[in-house]
Every structure is written in structure tokens, then in C-alpha cells.
Amino acid sequence: MLKVVHYINQFFANVGGEEMAHIPAELREGNVGPGLAFQQAFGDEAQIVATIVCGDSYFNENMEEAQKTIINMVKELQPDLFIAGPAFNAGRYGVACGTIAKAVKDQLNIPVLTGMYKENPGADMFKTSLYVVSTKNSAAGMRDAVKKMAPLALKLAKGEKIGASSEEGYMPNGIRKNFFDTERGSKRAVKMLLSKLADKEFETEFPMPDFDRVAPNPAVKDITKAKIALVTSGGIVPKGNPDHIESSSASKYGKYDIDGVMDLTEATYETAHGGYDPVYANLDPDRVLPVDILREFEKQGKIGSLHRYFYTTVGNGTAVKSAKAFAAKFAQELKADGVDAVILTST
Amino acid sequence: MEVNGLKLELGYIFIKDIQFAEKSKVENGTLYVNKEEVKAIILEDQNFKSADVELAKPGESVRIMPVKDVIEPRVKVEGPGGIFPGMVSKVETVGSGKTNVLKGAAVITTGKIVGFQEGIIDMTGPGAEYTPFSQTNNLVLVCEPIESLKQHEHEKALRFAGYKVAMYLGELAKNMTPDQVDTFETPTLVEGIKMYPELPRVAYVCMLQSQGLMHDTYVYGVDAKQTISTLIYPTEMMDGAIVSGNCVSACDKNTTYHHLNNPVVHDLFAEHGKTLNFVGVIITNENVYLADKERSSNWSAKLAEYLGVDGVIVSEEGFGNPDTDLIMNCKKIENKGIKTVLITDEYAGRDGTSQSLADADVRANAVVTGGNANEVIELPPMDKIIGHVEVADVIAGGFDGSLHADGSITAELQVITGATNEMGFNKLSAR
Amino acid sequence: MVKEIERAGIPVVHMCTIVPISLTVGANRIVPTIAIPHPLGNPSLTLEEERDIRRNLVGRALRALETEVTEQTVFEK
Numbered sequence: 025m026l027k028v029v030h031y032i033n034q035f036f037a038n039v040g041g042e043e044m045a046h047i048p049a050e051l052r053e054g055n056v057g058p059g060l061a062f063q064q065a066f067g068d069e070a071q072i073v074a075t076i077v078c079g080d081s082y083f084n085e086n087m088e089e090a091q092k093t094i095i096n097m098v099k100e101l102q103p104d105l106f107i108a109g110p111a112f113n114a115g116r117y118g119v120a121c122g123t124i125a126k127a128v129k130d131q132l133n134i135p136v137l138t139g140m141y142k143e144n145p146g147a148d149m150f151k152t153s154l155y156v157v158s159t160k161n162s163a164a165g166m167r168d169a170v171k172k173m174a175p176l177a178l179k180l181a182k183g184e185k186i187g188a189s190s191e192e193g194y195m196p197n198g199i200r201k202n203f204f205d206t207e208r209g210s211k212r213a214v215k216m217l218l219s220k221l222a223d224k225e226f227e228t229e230f231p232m233p234d235f236d237r238v239a240p241n242p243a244v245k246d247i248t249k250a251k252i253a254l255v256t257s258g259g260i261v262p263k264g265n266p267d268h269i270e271s272s273s274a275s276k277y278g279k280y281d282i283d284g285v286m287d288l289t290e291a292t293y294e295t296a297h298g299g300y301d302p303v304y305a306n307l308d309p310d311r312v313l314p315v316d317i318l319r320e321f322e323k324q325g326k327i328g329s330l331h332r333y334f335y336t337t338v339g340n341g342t343a344v345k346s347a348k349a350f351a352a353k354f355a356q357e358l359k360a361d362g363v364d365a366v367i368l369t370s371t
Numbered sequence: 372m373e374v375n376g377l378k379l380e381l382g383y384i385f386i387k388d389i390q391f392a393e394k395s396k397v398e399n400g401t402l403y404v405n406k407e408e409v410k411a412i413i414l415e416d417q418n419f420k421s422a423d424v425e426l427a428k429p430g431e432s433v434r435i436m437p438v439k440d441v442i443e444p445r446v447k448v449e450g451p452g453g454i455f456p457g458m459v460s461k462v463e464t465v466g467s468g469k470t471n472v473l474k475g476a477a478v479i480t481t482g483k484i485v486g487f488q489e490g491i492i493d494m495t496g497p498g499a500e501y502t503p504f505s506q507t508n509n510l511v512l513v514c515e516p517i518e519s520l521k522q523h524e525h526e527k528a529l530r531f532a533g534y535k536v537a538m539y540l541g542e543l544a545k546n547m548t549p550d551q552v553d554t555f556e557t558p559t560l561v562e563g564i565k566m567y568p569e570l571p572r573v574a575y576v577c578m579l580q581s582q583g584l585m586h587d588t589y590v591y592g593v594d595a596k597q598t599i600s601t602l603i604y605p606t607e608m609m610d611g612a613i614v615s616g617n618c619v620s621a622c623d624k625n626t627t628y629h630h631l632n633n634p635v636v637h638d639l640f641a642e643h644g645k646t647l648n649f650v651g652v653i654i655t656n657e658n659v660y661l662a663d664k665e666r667s668s669n670w671s672a673k674l675a676e677y678l679g680v681d682g683v684i685v686s687e688e689g690f691g692n693p694d695t696d697l698i699m700n701c702k703k704i705e706n707k708g709i710k711t712v713l714i715t716d717e718y719a720g721r722d723g724t725s726q727s728l729a730d731a732d733v734r735a736n737a738v739v740t741g742g743n744a745n746e747v748i749e750l751p752p753m754d755k756i757i758g759h760v761e762v763a764d765v766i767a768g769g770f771d772g773s774l775h776a777d778g779s780i781t782a783e784l785q786v787i788t789g790a791t792n793e794m795g796f797n798k799l800s801a802r
Numbered sequence: 803m804v805k806e807i808e809r810a811g812i813p814v815v816h817m818c819t820i821v822p823i824s825l826t827v828g829a830n831r832i833v834p835t836i837a838i839p840h841p842l843g844n845p846s847l848t849l850e851e852e853r854d855i856r857r858n859l860v861g862r863a864l865r866a867l868e869t870e871v872t873e874q875t876v877f878e879k
Contacts, residue, residue: 042839084820085837116838119820145823189802200723200801202742202784204500209714209795210634213684213739217712218646220737221571221682229800230717230738232731238805240830241813243870252864255814257803258841304840310856311843317853317860327864337803351806359810365867366807367860368829370818371838 026070026181029098030059031108031124033117036163037077042301045081045116049093052077058166062107065174070181074101080116081301083124091127098128105181106132110139110169111146113161118146125154135180139173142195151195155180158195196231250364253331255354257339257347258305258312258371259297260288269338271298277337277350279357282330287316297338300371312369331363339370376563377466378556379606382448382549386475389426389508397543402476404510404540412535413514418528420517425757427479427494427509432754434498435511437489438788439480439526440615441504441626442533444473446541447610454541455611457592459534465610471544477507477628478540480533481758482514490621490788491750491780498750501790503797504628511757512536530616533627555606555640557651560678567648572680574650575605575635576671576700577794580617580625580688581656587616588625588688590654600655600670602678605636613654617688622744622790623716625688629789634796635684635714650678655700657693664696672703682710687793690718690744694729705734716741716791717801721783741791742799745783752778804829815866815877817841817859825874831866832876835859 034044036057055063056075063072076094083090098106106128108121118140125136139157140147150156157176159169172193179186186192188201205212212229219226244250261269267278285292288309295305295312310316318330335354337347358366385400392403406424413422427433445454450468453460479492492504499505514532516525558566579588581595588595590603590613603612608630618624636652643649655671658664675683683704687697694715701711717727717740727743760774773782784790791799805828807814816829819841824832835841842856866877 081838115823116820119823145820145827149823188800191802196802198724200717200719200727200743202746202799202801204798205800206798208634208638208798209739209741209792209800210638210684210686211795212800213635213712213714213795214638214642214647216737216739217573217682217684217710218571218642220710220712221573221647226737228736228738229740229802230715230727232733232735232738233726237828238808238830240871240873241808241811244813244867247864247868250867252867255803255807301839304843304845307845308843308849308852311840311845311852314842314856314860317842317856320857321860321864326861347803348806351803352809355807355810355812358807358812363812366812366814367863367867368804368807368814368816369835369841370816370824371841 025068026105027101027103028066028070028072028105028107029101029103030055030062030072030075031094031106031121032057032059032075032077033120034077034079039077045079045301047079048082049076049078049090049097051097058170061166061170062174065170066178069178070105073103078120080114080120083120084116087123091124094124095127095131098134099132103134105177106134106136107173107177108136108138110157110159110166110173111144112159112163112165113141113144115145118144119149122146122150122154122156126150129154137173137177137180139169147195152198155194155197157193244365247327248325249328251329251331251362252318252327253358253363253366254313254315254318254334255366255368256313256334256336256370258369259295259338260293260305260309260313260336261296263292263294265294265296269296269336271296271338274338274346277335277354279333279335279354281332282315282334283332285315286319288313297371312371331361376556376558377604377606378554379466379609380469381553381555381609382469382471383474383551384471384544384547385550386473386508389428389476389510391426395543397473397547402473402508402540409510409536409539412539413512413532416528416532418517418520418524419514421515423513425511425513427511427757429494429506429508431494433494433757434491434753434755435479435481435757436491436760437481437758438492438621439482439489439529439618440533441628441788442478442537443628443631444476444478444537444540444544445611445631446471446545448545452610454538455534455614458589458614459531459538462591464607465612466604466606470610471547471549473540473544475508476540477504477509478533478537479504479509479511480514480529481511482516482529489618490624491786492788493750493753496751496753497748498787501784501787501799503789510536510540513758526616534614555609557604557606557649560650563648563650567644570646570648571682572650572678573639573647574653574675574678574680574683575639576653576655576675576683576685577633577635578685578687578693578696578700579613579654579656580693582659589614589616595656596658598656600653600667600674602674603652603654605640605652608633608636608652620690620744620785621788622785623689623741623793624788625792625794626789629792629794629796634794635686639684650680657689657696659692664699668696668699668703671700672707675704675709676707680709682712684712684714686714686795690716691729698730698732698735701735702732712737712739714739714741714793714795716793717743718745719743721745721747739795740801741793741795741797742784742801744785744791747781748784750780750782813867815863817863821876830871830874832874833859833863833866834876834878
């Protein structure tokens with residue numbers, strides 16, 4: 025029977041939500057939370073002997089310490105396989121899963137597997153160094169995730185040959201593997217063209233190398249004369265969230281007037297972001313959007329001026345395409361308003 | 372009745388077996404071949420000092436190497452011209468009337484190595500899965516050139532031997548009633564617009580390898596190096612208007628068989644009048660000069676726009692510098708507001724991590740792949756070799772030590788004829 | 803969002819805690835911050851001490867904006 029160790033976060037272990045994201049790594053016996061689903065899928069072939077539960081914020085803010093502790097836990101257990109997540113679209117969780125899985129793989133030479141949604145920042149970071157199964161974007165996709173992850177996990181544990189990404193369910197990792205499709209290439213091409221002509225979604229069989237880097241703009245010549253604008257993905261909004269920006273998967277952004285506002289306070293502003301513990305940001309929103317300091321610099325002549333509008337959205341599970349579209353739009357407004365530079369803060 | 376455009380009825384006579392016999396004929400699905408008559412045809416060309424003819428059938432433990440070309444026997448039954456116009460037949464425009472096909476049979480040319488890129492066809496085993504010619508009943512021509520025959524002459528002699536034998540076999544089907552008839556019709560541009568005003572207009576851009584010895588293609592007998600991008604009816608291709616003089620690397624070589632059976636043409640015809648209007652075919656070459664590449668791709672984009680199409684499928688032939696032609700065609704056609712889907716193959720290295728194409732562009736966002744040609748395959752020993760085994764080490768995709776003492780071969784997929792075909796002939800893909 | 807602002811021709815500095823993500827999304831000027839729920843603060847300190855940190859980080863962000871870069875650059879100090 026193959027031995028498996030499973031890594032999950034505080035939420036999936038039912039310890040708590042954001043308010044418990046600071047808990048350090050702890051070792052539990054057997055399967056916890058989604059581990060049960062994995063265990064059922066493994067049947068007699070493998071057993072989750074232990075589960076490591078760790079808070080997402082704790083992991084990300086204490087990466088060295090957390091990794092050391094967890095590696096030692098895993099080392100003692102000597103499993104045949106290490107599974108992390110699935111993290112779906114939770115950014116910190118995805119980064120934690122990828123980081124710890126890679127550490128286990130590199131340091132302990134144990135086969136590892138994780139899973140998350142393709143837009144999870146952890147995906148791009150880790151899909152080329154380990155197998156990352158592509159999941160749906162929320163925990164509602166747990167069954168689908170386990171269905172894909174369990175068989176691949178067993179293959180990895182047994183040292184079997186792994187096929188092409190589309191066959192096995194992992195994110196294309198830059199290693200091209202041949203496989204026999206069900207239809208011949210010309211037919212696939214005709215179908216792809218019909219989809220492309222109808223503006224329907226299609227998937228290319230060979231993505232071009234990613235070109236989307238934007239060259240850095242020239243530095244600001246004289247910052248003491250510059251108009252600086254603030255933008256945030258941390259979801260800072262006027263108290264009451266008048267425009268109802270969603271706490272996750274934002275469908276809009278906000279543009280707010282801070283003319284005459286010297287400082288963001290608990291009474292006047294709050295955060296709409298549902299992806300991090302809001303307590304600190306609500307108590308003092310300057311901790312996410314540093315209006316107080318920029319006003320200070322403005323008075324002291326360190327900057328020319330703070331732009332009267334700030335832009336905000338919630339970067340929690342918001343589709344990349346959406347965020348891109350928001351920014352493309354308000355970037356034009358910023359330009360029209362003569363903004364010289366932008367400070368963008370994220371949580 | 373007057374037909375505007377070209378209409379061709381392809382009649383298939385299904386061949387399930389091939390045998391040597393006293394008299395060449397087709398009977399009950401078996402192709403009977405008189406060996407001596409075939410040899411005589413080959414030896415008409417005095418550049419050959421000897422010739423042999425062998426059979427290779429599906430499932431047999433037979434390896435054919437080095438393969439130069441594969442040709443399907445066809446014959447004109449009705450309508451102007453003859454098969455392989457400008458090469459073996461006169462230059463009369465083909466592609467209309469009736470043509471019979473010995474479906475399931477193929478002529479394969481092989482012989483002393485000419486250059487680097489001839490290939491391997493295994494009739495059984497893992498290698499057989501990668502080539503369509505492990506499924507055909509093959510008549511293999513083993514031709515030995517006279518001493519000190521120049522390479523260009525050798526290649527030409529072998530090329531013509533293949534066509535002539537294919538013609539000879541095709542003639543056997545001339546007066547037969549086909550088992551199945553498929554009809555293909557391309558109306559003129561104006562007629563087509565009237566017939567299918569609602570359907571998206573699609574053209575096929577067929578790129579032809581044109582880079583010199585062992586890398587050439589011929590259109591009605593004209594060396595593709597010397598052509599300017601132009602239009603051709605898809606049914607002309609079915610009568611052999613385009614033939615192969617190349618084996619770029621065996622895996623992505625379009626054999627004459629591939630040209631005759633162009634799968635993009637067939638799959639577009641299958642949708643013609645239903646989900647799209649298959650307007651026609653643009654052929655364009657892949658020369659070695661940058662100016663030629665610019666000229667040809669400018670021209671194919673110009674023609675695509677002129678045809679008023681909404682989308683095109685572009686098939687490449689070969690790899691390396693032709694990747695630049697592929698991307699140029701893609702960019703320029705996309706810039707005309709016409710959507711493209713490209714069919715190519717990949718050279719992503721043995722471990723699959725290298726950049727698959729030599730050139731790239733963000734507009735090439737719809738790509739079908741015939742697979743990574745660098746993937747290594749183990750070919751087990753076969754009971755019989757037709758041709759010359761020792762060339763394994765030097766054909767493209769082979770390496771020093773490819774051929775093992777026991778007769779097995781370790782080499783890249785590159786060596787297998789048609790393995791990563793970029794017309795989309797096969798089901799092989801990659802992710 | 804950072805790339806779109808950059809694309810529009812405005813120099814932008816990304817202040818964030820998870821630097822690897824910022825690198826992946828393509829920010830060119832990056833300033834690492836304190837923690838996810840309070841990138842520009844530290845609730846375990848006094849308000850005055852927090853402001854000092856904030857001043858320091860924002861100052862660094864401005865310096866990043868004043869610095870010519872040719873590739874993605876993380877401003878650690």
C-alpha cells in the first residue's frame with residue numbers, strides 16, 4: 025500500500041477562514057477535509073497516512089521556516105507521494121502548494137502533485153517544475169479535481185510513464201509529448217477554423233511562446249513635480265462599498281475622489297476584498313492604500329501632487345481578462361488626466 | 372450539362388492484397404503484378420543498372436528503407452489530361468471527369484541513399500503506428516543507379532520510375548467499375564458566392580517545399596522554386612498536378628501519395644456547402660531567399676484577400692527556415708482580417724523542452740500539430756529488410772549508433788516516412 | 803493591471819507582498835511589502851512606527867519610479 029502525505033490550508037481543514045490564516049503548520053493523522061475524497065479514489069492502492077495543515081498567510085509570510093518544518097514532518101513519514109491542495113483559485117494557497125510541493129520534490133526526491141485553477145498565480149509559477157493538475161476555479165470543482173488528480177497521483181507514486189498534458193489532465197508544462205488524438209490533424213484544423221470563424225472558444229495545440237512582457241517606461245525625471253496616482257487591487261472603497269464591488273471575482277472597478285482627503289480612516293473607508301483578513305485594512309485603510317504618506321510627501325514637496333482619483337478593484341479570483349480590461353480603460357483616463365506615474369498596491 | 376469550375380468523380384477500387392503473377396490485373400480486390408514488366412519499366416531509364424521489385428504487406432515483419440517516395444496508382448477514365456500532368460502525362464489541365472484509384476495499394480521507391488533524408492517504413496511493430504504506409508499493400512521498387520551517377524540525376528530517375536510504375540498499375544483500373552465513387556466539385560468564384568451566400572468562405576493555403584535537391588516539389592512539371600503563389604483547383608491535386616521530389620526529413624515529407632490524397636482538401640470538401648464554402652486552394656512555395664519568402668507570402672495574402680475568404684487553413688511542409696514562411700503567411704493573412712489555422716509539426720528536442728518552431732508570432736494562435744519529430748523511438752528488428760539497413764545511422768533522425776547489432780534501430784520519429792505529416796494526415800498530436 | 807498601465811505609457815511601481823507573483827504577472831518595478839492583509843502597515847507596532855514603515859516603503863516606491871530599469875527589478879531597499 026502506497027503511503028501518501030496530504031497538504032491543505034486552514035480553510036479546507038475546517039479550522040477557519042481568513043481569520044485563521046496565520047496558524048503555523050501542524051501534523052494530523054490520516055486524511056482531513058478533501059483528503060477523504062482522495063482516499064476514496066485511491067481505494068486499496070494508497071493511503072493518506074498524514075495531513076499537514078498550514079495557514080496560507082503563515083506559509084507565505086514565513087516561507088523558510090514553514091518549509092523547513094514541513095520538510096521535516098514529511099521526511100519522518102517517508103511517504104511514496106506528496107499531494108498539495110487542490111488550491112482552485114486561491115492565490116496564496118496555490119503559491120503555498122506549489123512551493124511546498126517543489127521543496128518536497130527537490131529535497132526529499134518524493135513524487136509530488138498539486139492542482140489549481142489555470143489563473144492561480146501559483147500555476148504559472150510552478151507548472152514547469154512540477155505537475156499541476158488543471159482544476160475548476162472554486163471548491164465546487166472538488167470532485168472534478170480529485171477525479172483528475174487521483175489517477176495521476178497513483179501513476180507518479182508507482183513511477184509509471186506520464187503521457188501528454190491533455191491526456192493526463194496536468195497543465196502544459198513546456199515539455200511536449202506526443203500522443204494519438206481521435207481525429208486526424210486536418211479534421212482538427214477544420215474544426216478549429218470553424219470555431220475561430222464563429223468567435224467560439226478553441227484551444228490551440230501549440231501555444232506560441234508567451235510574448236506578453238511590456239517594456240518598462242522611462243523613469244520619472246523629476247519626482248518632486250510629478251503627479252502620482254494610486255491604484256489598488258486590495259479592494260479599498262468608501263465605507264459601505266457604494267458601488268458594490270464584489271469581494272471576489274470583481275466585475276467592476278471603482279474610481280473615487282480623494283480631493284481634500286488627507287488620511288483614510290475606519291470611519292470613512294473599508295476593504296471590499298474577501299480574500300484576506302480585512303481587520304487590519306478596515307482599522308486603517310492606509311495600510312493598503314497609503315494616502316496619508318503621499319499627502320505628507322505632497323506637503324513636503326517630495327512629489328508634485330497626489331492625483332485626486334484612486335482606482336480600486338478586488339484582486340481575489342478576478343479573471344485576468346477582467347482585470348486587464350479594467351486597467352486598460354482607466355489607464356487611458358490616467359493618461360488624459362496627466363498622471364506621471366502610478367503606485368499600485370496589492371494584497 | 373455545362374459545369375462551371377471543375378467536377379471530378381473519384382472511383383475507388385479497394386485493394387486488399389497484392390501478389391506477383393503472370394499477368395498484371397486487378398481481380399476481387401487483389402492486385403496482381405507481373406514483376407518482369409515492372410522491372411522493364413524501371414530499366415527504360417539507363418541510369419539504372421539493376422532493379423528489383425518486392426512486396427510489403429500490412430502486418431508483415433518487413434522494413435523498407437531508405438524510402439524516397441510513395442505514390443498511389445490512379446488513372447484518368449474520362450475527362451482531359453492524364454495523371455501527373457507535365458511530368459509523365461502532357462500538361463493538359465486535369466481535375467475533371469472521372470479518375471479511378473487503386474485504393475489500398477501504393478508504389479514505394481527506394482534504393483542506394485541519395486542524400487540524408489530518406490525514411491523508414493515498418494509494416495508491423497511500434498514503427499507501423501506512425502506511418503500510413505504500414506496499412507497499404509506496397510509494391511517496392513529497389514533501384515540501383517549506375518556508378519558515378521550525379522545526385523540530381525539519380526533523384527530524377529528514381530522519381531520518374533515511381534510515377535511510371537504507378538501509371539502502369541493505374542491503367543489496370545481504367546475499365547473497372549469502382550466499388551465506391553466520391554464526387555468533388557468546386558464552382559467558379561462567382562457561382563460559389565451565389566450558391567452559398569451565408570456560409571463562411573474558406574481557402575486552403577498549401578505550402579510546398581522548394582529548397583533544392585531532395586527538397587523540391589513540382590506543379591504541372593514546373594519546379595516550385597520557380598513559381599509565384601497561385602491558385603489551383605483541389606481536384607487538380609487529386610489527378611497528380613502536384614508531385615513530390617523531396618523527403619525533407621521523412622517524417623514531414625509530403626509524398627506524392629499525400630498530395631494525391633490531401634487530407635485538408637478532403638476534410639474541407641466534407642464540410643463544403645454545409646458549414647463552410649470551400650472556395651479554393653492557394654499554393655505557395657518555401658524558397659531559401661528572404662526576398663522570395665517575402666514575395667510568396669505577400670502574394671498568398673493578396674490572393675486570399677482577393678478571393679474574399681473569411682478564413683484559411685495553412686499547411687507547412689518541412690521545418691526550420693520554412694517556419695519563417697509559415698509565420699509570414701500567417702501574419703500577412705491575419706493582417707488582412709482573415710483568420711488562420713496553421714498545421715505544422717514540432718522539433719522540440721528529444722526531451723520535448725526546446726522551442727518547437729524556429730519562428731513564432733502572437734497571431735499564430737490557432738495551431739494544429741503533427742507531433743514532435745525529435746521524440747525517440749525504438750524500432751525492433753524485422754525479419755526482412757527491403758533496401759539498405761546500414762543507412763540508419765546517417766538518415767535524418769538517425770545518429771551514430773542508431774542501428775544496433777541485432778537489427779533494431781533507435782532513432783527519432785524523423786526517420787519514419789510521414790510520421791509527423793503537416794497536412795494533418797495522421798492522428799498524432801502533442802501537448 | 804500593472805502591464806496595462808505600463809502599456810499605456812505610464813511608469814508604474816507594484817507594491818506587493820508576494821514578489822514571485824508580481825514577477826510572473828510582468829511588473830517591471832517591484833517593491834516588496836510587509837504582509838498580505840497589511841502590505842503597508844504592521845498592526846503589532848504603534849501607529850507612529852507603522853507610519854515610519856509606510857513612509858519608508860512609499861519612499862522606496864518613488865525611488866523605483868525615478869530609476870531607469872531595462873528589465874524586471876525588485877527594489878529591496
